[in-house]
Amino acid sequence: MTLCITNPIWVTKTRLVLQYDAGVDPSKRQYAGMSDALIKIYKTEGIRGLYKGFVPGLFGTSHGALQFMAYEDLKQRYNKYRNRVSDTKLNTAEYIMMAAVSKIFAVTATYPYQVVRARLQDQHNRYSGVLDVIRRTWRKEGIHGFYKGIVPNVIRVTPACCITFVVYENVSGFLLGFRKENN
Structure with missing residues (x-):
């Protein structure tokens, strides 16, 4: 929507x-x-x-799902590795690490759709559709063409993601603790 x-x-x-x-x-x-x-x-x-670019944009909705899935999986695996209960709270540095790794994973998995989408929206080039963009990009630039600009993008989005997850985890922990105290 x-x-x-x-x-x-x-x-x-x-x-x-x-x-x-x-x-x-x-x-x-x-x-x-x-x-x-x-x-x-x-x-x-x-x-x-x-x-x-609407059709490739639909793939962008998978970005958040992949990121949250990876984030939760990383937390559980990390706690298992540390021989702790799977829902043990982590410290801030650990949350930052899980958030950064999950964000980099999601960006890497979904970044090509952003390139395809931007190229479809470019008024200087004419494409007949998504498949035309994919074919022409692959033929002229190979796999690298689908990842142009990924490094600055990762550098731009990862810090905000880390802050968001640390705040989320701390506020969530606070509210759950507050709820337990009042019950």
């Missing part, structure tokens, strides 16, 4: 980012801003233009 609502925003963002032909002269830009881009994309490409 979120993808249905936000895909036009992603297309617009991608188009605005890819206005590299204009250089520093604003008068040569294809789009003046977000509203202008949304309107022009709709007028020139219709509703389909606003939903370019």
